[in-house]
Amino acid sequence: MQYIILSILFPIVAGLYLLIRKESENRKTLLLCTGTFLIISAVLVIMALCLAGGGMFTLFNLTDKLPIIFKIDEVSVLFSVMTIIIFLCAGFFSFEYMKHEEKEKRYYGFYLIVLGVLIALCFAGNLITFYLFFEMLTLSSMPLVLHNGSREAIMAGLKYLFYSLCGAYMALFGLYFVERYGNTLTFSAGGVISEQAASAHGGILLLVAFLMLLGFGVKAGMFPMHAWLPAAHPVAPAPASAVLSAVIVKAGVLAIIRVVYYIFGSSFLKGTWVQTTWMILILLTIFMGSMLAYREPVMKKRLAYSTVSQLSYILFGLAVMDAGSVTGGLLHVLCHGFIKAALFLCAGAIIYMTGKTRVEEFRGIGKEMPLLLWCYTIVSLGLIGIPPTGGFVSKWYLAQGALSSGIPVFDWLGPVILLVSALLTAGYLLPVTIKGFFPGADYDYNSLRKKEPSALMTIPVLILTILSVAIGLFPGAVVQYLSQMIEKII
Amino acid sequence: MDFIQNFPFFSIILSMFSGIISSILPGKAAKRLNTAVIFVAGLLSLILLIYLIGTGSSYTYMMGHFPAPWGNEIRAGILEAGMALFFCIIMLLSLFGGRKKLNEEVEEGKHNLYYILMDLMLSSLLALIYTNDLFTAYVFVEINTIAACGLIMIRQNGRTIEAAVRYMIMSLLGSGMLLMGICMLYDLTGHLLMSNISEQVALLAASGEYRIPLLVTIALMSVGLAIKSALFPFHAWLPDAYGYSTVSSAAILSSLVSKGYIFLLIKIIYRVIGFEIFDNSRIIDVLFVFGLMGMIFGSLSAIKENDIRRMIAYSSVAQIGYIYMGIGMGTAAGMAASVFHILSHAATKSLLFIAAIGLTDVSGGSRKFVDLTGAAYRNKWAGVAFTVGSLSMVGVPLFSGFISKLLFAQAAVQNNGKMLPALIVLGISTILNAIYFMKTVIRIYTPANGTGSCVTFRSMKLYAVTLVCFIVLNIILGVSSQPVVDLIEQGLAMFS
Numbered sequence: 001m002q003y004i005i006l007s008i009l010f011p012i013v014a015g016l017y018l019l020i021r022k023e024s025e026n027r028k029t030l031l032l033c034t035g036t037f038l039i040i041s042a043v044l045v046i047m048a049l050c051l052a053g054g055g056m057f058t059l060f061n062l063t064d065k066l067p068i069i070f071k072i073d074e075v076s077v078l079f080s081v082m083t084i085i086i087f088l089c090a091g092f093f094s095f096e097y098m099k100h101e102e103k104e105k106r107y108y109g110f111y112l113i114v115l116g117v118l119i120a121l122c123f124a125g126n127l128i129t130f131y132l133f134f135e136m137l138t139l140s141s142m143p144l145v146l147h148n149g150s151r152e153a154i155m156a157g158l159k160y161l162f163y164s165l166c167g168a169y170m171a172l173f174g175l176y177f178v179e180r181y182g183n184t185l186t187f188s189a190g191g192v193i194s195e196q197a198a199s200a201h202g203g204i205l206l207l208v209a210f211l212m213l214l215g216f217g218v219k220a221g222m223f224p225m226h227a228w229l230p231a232a233h234p235v236a237p238a239p240a241s242a243v244l245s246a247v248i249v250k251a252g253v254l255a256i257i258r259v260v261y262y263i264f265g266s267s268f269l270k271g272t273w274v275q276t277t278w279m280i281l282i283l284l285t286i287f288m289g290s291m292l293a294y295r296e297p298v299m300k301k302r303l304a305y306s307t308v309s310q311l312s313y314i315l316f317g318l319a320v321m322d323a324g325s326v327t328g329g330l331l332h333v334l335c336h337g338f339i340k341a342a343l344f345l346c347a348g349a350i351i352y353m354t355g356k357t358r359v360e361e362f363r364g365i366g367k368e369m370p371l372l373l374w375c376y377t378i379v380s381l382g383l384i385g386i387p388p389t390g391g392f393v394s395k396w397y398l399a400q401g402a403l404s405s406g407i408p409v410f411d412w413l414g415p416v417i418l419l420v421s422a423l424l425t426a427g428y429l430l431p432v433t434i435k436g437f438f439p440g441a442d443y444d445y446n447s448l449r450k451k452e453p454s455a456l457m458t459i460p461v462l463i464l465t466i467l468s469v470a471i472g473l474f475p476g477a478v479v480q481y482l483s484q485m486i487e488k489i490i
Numbered sequence: 491m492d493f494i495q496n497f498p499f500f501s502i503i504l505s506m507f508s509g510i511i512s513s514i515l516p517g518k519a520a521k522r523l524n525t526a527v528i529f530v531a532g533l534l535s536l537i538l539l540i541y542l543i544g545t546g547s548s549y550t551y552m553m554g555h556f557p558a559p560w561g562n563e564i565r566a567g568i569l570e571a572g573m574a575l576f577f578c579i580i581m582l583l584s585l586f587g588g589r590k591k592l593n594e595e596v597e598e599g600k601h602n603l604y605y606i607l608m609d610l611m612l613s614s615l616l617a618l619i620y621t622n623d624l625f626t627a628y629v630f631v632e633i634n635t636i637a638a639c640g641l642i643m644i645r646q647n648g649r650t651i652e653a654a655v656r657y658m659i660m661s662l663l664g665s666g667m668l669l670m671g672i673c674m675l676y677d678l679t680g681h682l683l684m685s686n687i688s689e690q691v692a693l694l695a696a697s698g699e700y701r702i703p704l705l706v707t708i709a710l711m712s713v714g715l716a717i718k719s720a721l722f723p724f725h726a727w728l729p730d731a732y733g734y735s736t737v738s739s740a741a742i743l744s745s746l747v748s749k750g751y752i753f754l755l756i757k758i759i760y761r762v763i764g765f766e767i768f769d770n771s772r773i774i775d776v777l778f779v780f781g782l783m784g785m786i787f788g789s790l791s792a793i794k795e796n797d798i799r800r801m802i803a804y805s806s807v808a809q810i811g812y813i814y815m816g817i818g819m820g821t822a823a824g825m826a827a828s829v830f831h832i833l834s835h836a837a838t839k840s841l842l843f844i845a846a847i848g849l850t851d852v853s854g855g856s857r858k859f860v861d862l863t864g865a866a867y868r869n870k871w872a873g874v875a876f877t878v879g880s881l882s883m884v885g886v887p888l889f890s891g892f893i894s895k896l897l898f899a900q901a902a903v904q905n906n907g908k909m910l911p912a913l914i915v916l917g918i919s920t921i922l923n924a925i926y927f928m929k930t931v932i933r934i935y936t937p938a939n940g941t942g943s944c945v946t947f948r949s950m951k952l953y954a955v956t957l958v959c960f961i962v963l964n965i966i967l968g969v970s971s972q973p974v975v976d977l978i979e980q981g982l983a984m985f986s
Contacts, residue, residue, distance in 0.1 A: 063893070063972045103937075132887035139886070149936060157932065165884070165924045169917045176899045176913070 001057045003048035004070045008120040011041040015112030018105055027104070031095050034108040038091045041112070042084045045119055049077055056125055056186075065179065068132065069186060071125030074485035079254050080122040082334055083247050085467070086341045087115050089460035090246075093345050094239035096456040097352050101237055103147070110143045111240070114248065121251050126186040127175050130258060131168070134219075134251065138164040141248055144240040145232045156231040163228035167218025171255070174212035178263060181205060187258050189488040191265020198268055205264070210274045212259050219252025220315060221308040223285040229308055230292070234300035238348020241300060245307045246341035250333060253314050261489040266321040271407075279319045279410050283417050285312040290424035297358050299347045302428055303340065309421060310336045310383065316414060317398050323490055325401025327482050328394050334478070335390035335471055339379045342464035343429075346376040349461070353451045359432060364443050366436030368451040371458055373436045375465040380429040382468045385422050390471030395422070397479075494541045495551055498566050498620040501531040501574070502613050509609030517601030524605040525582070528612060532578030539571035543977075548984040550622055550685070563683055565622035565761075569829070569981025573753060574619050577746050579963070580836050581612060584745070587844035587956035588738030591851075595645045595736045607640040611742070615750045624672050624762065625682045627754055631668065631718070635661045638747050641739040642731050653730035660717055660727045667714030674707045675762070684761040695767045708763055708773050715755040716777065719748040721814055722784030725807045729791075732803035732843075740799070741843040744806045745836035752813055752832060756825065759817070760985035769820040778818025778908060782915045784811025789922035797857045798850065801926060802842050805883065808919060809835045815912060816898055819905050822982060827897035829978045834882070834890035834967055841960035842879040848872025848953065849934060852945055859930070864938030866931075869945050873934055875957040880927035882964050885920050890967035895920065897975070 014037040018030075052072050059068040091111065098104050117137045124130040138161065146157040179185055181197040193205060214225065221229040229249070233241050260269060269275055289309025296302040314336065317329020349372055350365060351357055366373040382389030395418060402414040452458070471478065508527045512520040542548070548567030555561070585608070596604060614634035621627050635658070643654040676682060678700055679690035694700055717724040732740045759768045768774060788807030795801040809831070816828030846857075852868035853861045866873025882889035895916065902912035947954055967974065 060969065061972060062887070062969070063896070063975065066896075128887075135886050139881070146932070154932065154936070158929070161928055162921065162925065166921055169920050172899075173913060173917060176896075176903050179900070180903050 001052060001055070003044065003052050004057055004072070004123055005059070007041065007044040007048040008070075008116055008123065010044055011037065011112045011116030011119065014041070015109045015116065018112065019109035021105070023105060030105060030108065034091065034112070035095070037112055038088055038115075041115060041119075042088055045080055045084050048072070048123075049080065062128060066128045066185065067126070068129045069125035070120070070123040070129065071187070072123055073187075074481065075254070075257055076122045078330060078333065078482075079250060080119055082250070082337045083115070083118050083122065086243060086246050086337055086464070087111075087118075089464055090239040090242045090341060090345065093242075093348070093457055093460040094237070096454055097239055097348055098237065100352065101147070106143065107147060107237065107240070110140055111243075113140045114144065114243070118247060118251065121254060124187075126184075127178060127258070127263060128185055130255065131172060131175060134171070134216075134255065135168055137248065137251055138168065141244065144244065145236050147237055147240065148235070150235070153235040156228075156235045159228045160232040163218050163225055167215040167225060170211045170215025170218075171259075172215075174208045174215070174259075177205065177208045182263070187262035189262060191261070191268055192263055193265060193268055205268075206272055206274050209259070209264050209269060210277065213256060213274070213278055216252050216255035216259060217281075217315070220249055220256065220311045221252070221285070221289075222312060222315060223281050223288060226285060226289070226308050230301055230304040233304040233307065234298065238300070238344055238351060241304075242341040242344035242348070245304060245344055246337045249307060249311055250337060253311065253318075253333060256315065256318060260318060260321075266490055270321050275319060275321070275407075276410075279316070279407075279414070282312045282316045282319055283410075283414065285309065286316065286417055286421050290421040290428070293428045294424050296428075297360065299350070299357055299359055299362070299432070300344070302359065303343050303347060306343075306383070306425065306428065307340055309425075310340070313395070313398060313418065313421075316418075317401065320402050320405045320407065320410070320414070321490065322401040322405040323483070323486050324397050324404060326486050326490065327479060328397030328399075328401055330482050331390070331397060331471070331475065331478065332394035335382060335394050335468055338464045338468040338471075339383050339391065342375060342379045342461050342468065343383075345457070345461045345464070346372055349453045349457050352457070353453050359435075362432050363435050364439035364448065366433070367439065367445075367448055369453065371452055372461065373433065375458075375461045376436075377433045378465050379468050380433065382472065383429060384426045388469070388472045390468045390475070393472050393475045492541070494538060495549055495566070497534040497538045498564050498570070498574075498616070499551065499553065501534045502616045502620065505531055505609050505613035505616065509606045509613065512602055512606045512609060515602055517598065517605070520602040520605035524608055525585070527609060528578050528582045528585070531612060531616065532575055532582065535571050535574035535578060538566060539568065539575055542566065542568050542571055558683060558686060559681070562626055563622035564620045565684075566620055567981050567984035568977055569984065570619050572977055572981065573832075574616055576833055576836070577615055577619070577750075578612075580745055580840055581608075581742055583956050583959055583963075584738050584741035584840045584844065586952055587840075587960075588736060588741065588847065590950070590953060591737050591847055597646075600644055603640070604644050607637045607644070608742075611637040611641065611747070615746060618750045618754050622684050622761075623682055624675070624684060624687065624758075628665070628669055628672055631665050631751070631754070634747065634750060635665060635718075638743060641743065642735040644739070645734070645736040647734070649730060649734040653727070653734055656727040657731045660724065664714045664717035664724075667710045667717070669714075671707050671710035671714060674703060674710070678703060678707070684757070687762050688764055691762070691767060692764055695764070704767075705771055705773070708768065708771050709776075711758055712755065712773050712777060715751045715758075716780070716814070719751040719755075720807060720810055721777075722780050722787060722807060722811055725784070725788070725810075728807060729795075729800045729803040732806065733797065733800040737843055737847040740803070741840035744803065744843065745840040748806070748810060749832045749836055752810075752817075752828075756817065756829070757985070760982070765986060774818055774820050777814050781811045781814030781816075781818050782911060784808060785815065785915050785919040786811075786922070789919055789926070793922065793926045795926075796859055798846050798859065798862060798930065799843070799857050801930070802839070802846060805842075805923070805926070806835075806839060808923070809839065809883075812894070812898065812919075815915070816901065819901055819908055819912065821901055821905055822979075823897070823901035823904055825982055826975065826978050827894060827901045829982070830897055830971070830975060831894040833974065834894045834964075837890055837960065837963045837967060838879050838882045841875055841957070841964065842883070844953075844960065845872045845875035845879060845957060848945075848950070848957075849876060859933055862930075862934055863936050864934070866934040867937065867944070871947070871950070871954045871957050875961055876934065877931050878961050878964060880931050882968065883927050884924045888965065888968050890964050890971070893968055893971040893975075
């Protein structure tokens with residue numbers, strides 16, 4: 001019990017401490033503090049996962065019917081492990097990267113707070129707790145977007161804020177109804193809507209479910225509320241973009257998992273107009289995101305559009321509501337997390353070493369920093385879905401699940417769009433590799449200088465790359481773990 | 491009769507007499523007397539509240555033991571005592587927070603006048619809360635209006651005098667309508683005591699006689715009090731009155747004065763007209779619609795505003811709209827939500843006013859947004875307090891604003907007819923609130939180029955402590971709201 005609280009509170013308190021402590025000249029002490037805090041947080045989370053058990057833990061009661069509850073289940077484990085790994089990697093990466101940015105103290109402060117809030121989201125045991133930390137996540141991650149204080153950043157931050165608040169309010173709207181018609185607000189596998197309420201108030205409950213999907217979908221960049229994501233993610237410092245794009249958007253995915261499988265229940269939503277409309281939106285998002293990424297010349301923006309598209313892969317798996325597709329979706333949560341973090345860190349390292357931001361400037365970059373570009377290439381292949389990387393396995397399950405689901409039209413349309421989008425993914429990621437390693441005949445090899453970044457930058461990227469490949473090589477254990485959980489919820 | 495039952499009377503008379511005594515005291519002594527009186531009144535209310543929770547029922551208190559048709563009565567229940575306690579706390583904190591500014595803005599010779607007005611304000615608020623007699627209520631409404639005008643005008647410049655005149659005109663229109671309503675009610679029933687009127691009104695409604703005059707009476711009283719509490723189309727006096735007066739006055743006007751009238755309206759609904767009869771009249775729908783419009787238009791005006799004080803003032807219009815929306819739902823849950831919002835808005839809005847003054851002070855006294863850039867770094871306490879207030883206004887969980895929104899929504903979900911408009915407008919209003927409050931928060935936390943003067947804790951101890959108290963109050967209301975909501979529900983049950 002106390003481990004759960006500690007693992008949530010420690011990063012938040014540590015972050016607040018960094019924010020209020022005096023600005024010191026000595027950069028090393030700040031880094032030392034942050035590093036220690038990050039490692040302690042990771043240890044605490046792991047202790048919480050190992051020792052807390054499956055019990056529920058009530059922190060306090062907001063009102064009589066609305067307790068703040070924490071609980072650890074399989075979904076929590078999946079998301080919290082991913083969160084902590086990526087936060088550690090991106091954190092150590094920023095020790096080098098943030099050298100050329102100002103206001104480091106503020107950055108690390110909010111970085112830690114966001115970590116704490118994300119862990120709380122993973123452990124949240126009911127809808128109100130989830131909503132509470134969902135709002136906090138928006139507020140605490142906004143300073144990361146606003147970091148450089150330029151006009152562009154502030155406009156992007158405001159856009160982020162308003163989209164997120166609109167979404168959160170739509171979700172809150174649902175909370176009121178679930179509180180009235182559901183048995184409880186506590187997440188329970190299979191849903192909390194009783195048969196009786198489902199038949200008596202089916203229409204309004206479906207509408208509410210749709211609103212909640214749209215509302216939480218904002219965070220996951222789902223069409224038509226995706227516009228904030230390509231604006232907000234690229235303006236943040238690269239390691240912050242990495243956690244924004246790899247982890248923070250997953251809070252939206254987590255929310256949707258909770259809403260669909262733990263509040264409404266897949267049996268309630270299967271075959272309704274909600275499922276159909278939702279899938280149409282998702283497929284639109286997948287295609288549109290890839291298309292926009294393909295046309296985008298600025299590297300970080302291209303990656304942000306790619307996030308829009310890839311997140312909807314996950315959502316597609318969830319929307320099909322078939323055991324195979326859900327496995328694929330959850331696997332893709334992990335793969336996309338590691339891959340997208342690695343991609344953003346690569347883009348960051350390139351910006352840090354050369355100052356180049358546009359794809360056409362990346363000529364010969366592979367000659368200057370070969371190790372980094374190799375990592376980039378490997379994770380790109382993963383995102384496209386080429387074996388033996390993780391992306392292949394997750395997409396395999398996704399397509400297989402969709403084909404066997406028996407939903408008319410979507411059972412073949414889904415995999416087709418996944419394939420088209422995979423081609424587009426190759427189209428927007430691989431040109432960097434090609435231009436990087438094969439600069440062409442007129443490239444001036446004499447001016448070439450090695451610019452490989454320092455170990456603090458390459459090692460995190462390397463770790464993430466290895467992880468993304470490892471999932472592809474040994475998916476068995478993860479899949480088995482997931483299938484246990486999926487049995488309960490479907 | 492227990493001795494404690496005298497306490498409402500004591501606190502009213504105490505504050506009134508201290509006002510009279512203050513007129514011959516120098517400013518400093520008047521200040522101390524005023525602080526002591528508010529403190530004592532709060533303490534008496536607290537004891538009364540505990541006593542009433544113990545007995546579990548309300549009581550009426552005959553002034554001078556004259557029985558019903560001739561005598562004047564006071565009535566106290568949990569809701570009244572709790573409200574009195576809360577008003578005293580907010581008043582004390584608002585005065586503490588604005589004390590330094592008051593010394594700067596108001597000339598030395600007028601200090602004792604200010605505290606006289608404040609004593610009168612307190613006594614009239616307490617009387618509005620406790621009275622069981624409609625005519626007494628009217629008398630104290632007038633005293634309240636005059637004291638409020640004085641509080642606006644005490645900081646002498648052109649804008650405040652204009653604001654006070656506007657306030658006076660609108661307010662007198664409102665009290666005129668209230669008076670007409672009371673006269674008609676007296677005509678119809680022959681009584682002025684609330685309990686007697688309500689018996690007669692119930693008979694009238696049952697017999698179906700005088701339907702139209704009764705409806706007109708309800709309309710006159712509701713609209714009269716709505717004008718006085720700045721419900722949407724009647725809010726034109728508000729931004730100037732709250733925006734230019736000295737900060738303690740602004741905080742007290744926005745968080746207590748308008749709420750006193752709303753409390754009187756709630757009392758009239760329950761104790762004079764009867765909840766059922768009020769619910770069946772069309773007036774309740776009018777209040778509901780005006781409330782909804784206020785929620786949107788108040789926020790829209792606030793977005794357009796370029797002056798932080800006036801922005802906060804316009805946000806009051808929206809928040810008053812919330813309260814009337816709750817009243818307009820015509821359910822006990824809606825009413826409880828409204829009463830809770832009275833508390834939560836009072837705690838938040840006075841916090842915002844007091845924090846804003848700290849921010850403008852470190853920005854060369856300018857209230858324009860451009861000049862406020864980076865103000866939160868120059869006055870850290872005010873920056874944090876303003877952020878907390880804004881988050882509460884936007885309705886982020888853990889702060890009081892979220893609980894009021896939750897209660898409103900829960901009430902709306904139970905009312906099938908008004909559910910959809912209420913929830914949709916609640917949503918739009920939340921987002922509009924977020925637009926202007928978050929814009930301000932980002933602005934004050936954007937680092938400025940020129941480094942202005944930073945203020946330290948040492949130079950503003952009282953101010954900082956006040957802010958901390960307000961923040962704590964806000965968080966208490968947000969985190970452990972259940973006991974408060976229970977008390978409100980018990981108190982409302984005692985009304986009928």
